[in-house]
Amino acid sequence: MLEASQMGCSDYIVQMDDPQSFMMNFDKVIHMGNVRRSDRKIVMIPSTKLPLNDSNYELLKVLSMKETSFVANILLVLPQHGRFENQCEKYDLVTHQFVGRDNNDLPVYLDVWDSCTLQFAYNVDLFPHNMLNLYGKVVTVAAFTYKPYVILDIDTSIVPQGQDGIDVRIVEEFCRWINCTIEIIREDEEEWGEIYANQTGIGVLGSVFEDRADLGITALYSWYEEYVEMDFSAPYIRTGITCIAPSPRLLASWTMPLLPFSLYMWIGIFFTFLYSSLALSIARGFKLDKVFFTTFAILITQSVSSTFFQPWRIRSVLGWMMITGLVLDNAYGGGLASTFTVPKYEPTVDTIRDMVDRKLEWGATHTAWTFSLTLSQEPLIKQLISQFKTYSAEELVEKSFTRNLAFSIEILPAGYFAIGEYITKEASLDLTIMLEQFYFEQCVIMMRKSSVFTDKINKLIGRLHESGLLLAWETQIALQHLDYEVQLEVKLSRSKRDVENIEPLAIRHVVGIFIIYGIGVTISFVVFLAEITCCKKKCKERKLYINLIL
DSSP, X not given: OHHHHHTTOOOEEEOOSOHHHHHHHHHHHHHHOSOOOSSOEXXXXXXXXXXXXXXXXXHHHHTTSTGXXXXXXXXXXXXXXXXXXXXXXXXXXXXXXXXXXSOTTSEEEEEEEETTTTEESSOXXXXXXXXXXXXXEEEEEEEXXXXXXXXXXXXXXXXXXXXXXXXXXXXXXXXXXXXEEEEEEEOTTTTTOEEOTTSOEEHHHHHHHTTSOSEEEEEEEOOHHHHHHEEEOOOOEEEEEEEEEEOOOBOOGGGGGGTTSOHXXXXXXXXXXXXXXXXXXXXXXXXXXTHHHHHHHHHTTOOOOXXXXXXXXXXXXXXXXXXXXXXXHHHHHHHXXXXXXXXXXXOOOOSHHHHHHHTOEEEESSGGGGGGGTTOOOXXXXXXXXXXXXXXXXXXXXXXXXXXXXXXXXXOTTSOEEOOTTOOHHHHTTEEEOSSOSEEEEEEEEEETTOTTHHHHHHHHHHHHHHTHHHHHHHHHHHHXXXXXXXXXXXXXXXXXXXXXXXXXXXXXXXHHHXXXXXXXXXXHHHHHHHHHHHHHHHHHHHHHHHHHO
């Protein structure tokens, strides 16, 4: 049966002594196979091995099975009593009610077929459930509050239904189209959830997989592992996933004197100092007396003793050193002036590489943020996944002020962001959105495999894309329900430093220089005391030596 299904067989004519076993195996085949069809049809005819009453009873029991409730088009062919009179046979054609709020498993007698006339009594549609009108049938939807996709518990004075969101509006429009009733199954605790290897699950994914819900919504991405087990609708939102990381702080003032030159420039200056000292030493006949002090003084454009300028070789070396020192001194002075007047910040966290190199953790309330990355074989992505941590909403609120955690967010098509409620306005002031997006995803609605709703939902989503309603809904929901101040802070987080004014020199700019100066004076004073102590000790030893000689 599985092989036939995989080859494309979607409709079945069944004649079995135990038709219930067929329905159970049919449902298993749907879950095991990869072929998905929303309009499967099943026709069950009576067994020739069972008495008439028993055969009809076994067929009617099929309608009350849970597996049958997921198939819209099922037709039972039930022989009437006295079928052998006048050598004519009449058959009742029966299906299940399927539509309506209650009693969806009740038998519905559609027509009668006469074997003598070869005609139907009423000529009605034998497969009437075409999903155009469900007459208020209850459709269960698994969801939880995650703005702007799903927002529950809204004041009814603001939204009459008490619920809103992009996903909610899609489902509401769907039920308005096919006349069904929405029943929300809340998964606030487990959120997206997970499907386990033992064929059980929790959260939204588990509710759909275990048939506790007909539809699963709330920013569900097109994850491969879930596609193997369930049906996906057409994508309705393309979202980009990135993080808001701690904003760079002003550099410490003690580092200001080092900023005019880069690291490689400082290394070059150090080797210039060594080569200049070596050249001066060679010019003086390999004498090292005061060579390093003289070289350092010239490089910072300070005066030196005239005794160094006697030989022409020394004068030529000192001339080139003075030119080099003049250039370096002026370049350093200009860079230092710029450093003191234009604020300097720490490097920002812009890319995945930046996060991995700094070992900056990123987190949210659920591991669903990493589902799209788990199959990647790139070492960089594997390291990124290992740095993801899950915390409760309360813990995330606390960590949003600690500067040791980045927070995952979504960038939506209309320019707004899906940001957890744990990011407050105060916390957003010290967070900056990253330049690189970790990955892109397509949001879908999830259903059981071969769900009767898949085709209709796909058609609806196509119409919503054509009309542009999805972008309009995103904007409306963002303006009505999202924290606009947080949205604005995140949107402008990278441009806040671009509009800062050049400021006059203040005490905080030179504190670092005074710290370095203080450290230098302290070291000099300690060395000076050490020299005095050593000198006194040597003088005492010399006097003692002279006294011994005398």
